[in-house]
Amino acid sequence: MVRYRRNFVPGGTFFFTVTLDDRRSSALVDHVALLRAAFRKTRTERPFVVDAIVVLPDHLHAIMTLPPDDSDFSDRWRRVKGIFTRSVVAAGVPISRDHRGEYTLWQKRFWEHTIRNDRDFERCADYIHFNPVKHRLVASPSDWPFSSLHRYVRVGILSQDWGGDGHVENANFGERAD
Numbered sequence: 067m068v069r070y071r072r073n074f075v076p077g078g079t080f081f082f083t084v085t086l087d088d089r090r091s092s093a094l095v096d097h098v099a100l101l102r103a104a105f106r107k108t109r110t111e112r113p114f115v116v117d118a119i120v121v122l123p124d125h126l127h128a129i130m131t132l133p134p135d136d137s138d139f140s141d142r143w144r145r146v147k148g149i150f151t152r153s154v155v156a157a158g159v160p161i162s163r164d165h166r167g168e169y170t171l172w173q174k175r176f177w178e179h180t181i182r183n184d185r186d187f188e189r190c191a192d193y194i195h196f197n198p199v200k201h202r203l204v205a206s207p208s209d210w211p212f213s214s215l216h217r218y219v220r221v222g223i224l225s226q227d228w229g230g231d232g233h234v235e236n237a238n239f240g241e242r243a244d
Contacts (some may be wrong), residue, residue, distance in 0.1 A: 072178065074137035079117065079181040081190040084143060085125040085173045092123035093171065097154050098212055101126075104149035112142050118191040121212035122201060127194045129181065139178065147172045191218075196229050206230040 086093060094101055098121055105116065113136075117129040132139060151171045155161055161169045181187045195218070198210035207215050207229040218224040 072140065073180045074139075075180060076137045077132055077134035078137060079129060079131040079187065080139055081179040081181060081194075082128050082130060082139070082143070083125060083177040084128070084147070085176070087170045087173050089124045093154060093159070094121050094126060095123050095212060097150075097157065097159070100153040100157065101146075101150050104146045104153065107149055108142055108145040112136075112138070112145065114139075114142055116214070117187070118194045118214045118218075120194045120197050120210065120214070122198065122203065127197055129187065129190055129194065143176055195224070199229060 101121060108114075113133055115131040117131055119128040120126060130139060130142070132142075151161065151169050154171065155169065161171050164170050179190070181190060195207050195213055195215040198204045198213065199207055204210045206227075207213065208219070208226055215224065215228070219226050219228075
């Protein structure tokens with residue numbers, strides 16, 4: 067059995083990939099309002115900051131910062147996933163169940179990376195914002211509506227045409243350059 071090691075850092079900033087069980091599903095973008103509501107409700111119960119996010123049809127990437135005295139990101143993801151799942155079911159969307167009767171909308175686990183410094187944060191945020199282009203959903207990151215890129219543009223962190231031609235210099239954001 068694989069032993070997962072999580073780096074629980076109080077007040078830490080983390081990059082996450084959270085994925086639906088059915089990689090052909092488009093539930094996240096089809097029901098993005100319910101996903102946003104799940105994030106809002108979870109944040110009122112267990113505060114955190116979403117520093118960057120992109121929601122794709124079958125998975126999402128996010129950078130999250132926790133409060134200074136808190137390292138429990140796992141519970142936050144459990145809450146977001148649970149609230150979203152119950153909302154989708156309540157909306158009448160059929161979701162299969164496993165042998166224990168649990169909904170199988172999400173993959174059980176998620177991938178997490180502890181952000182180490184400002185350069186690491188920038189690399190992960192760039193990866194997030196460029197991801198819709200990587201998956202060939204759009205030609206330009208600004209064309210994807212479910213991305214914090216639009217917030218970054220509004221506050222002047224990135225320009226509207228950032229990554230616009232689909233070829234950003236060194237576009238291996240978030241991936242190891244061995």
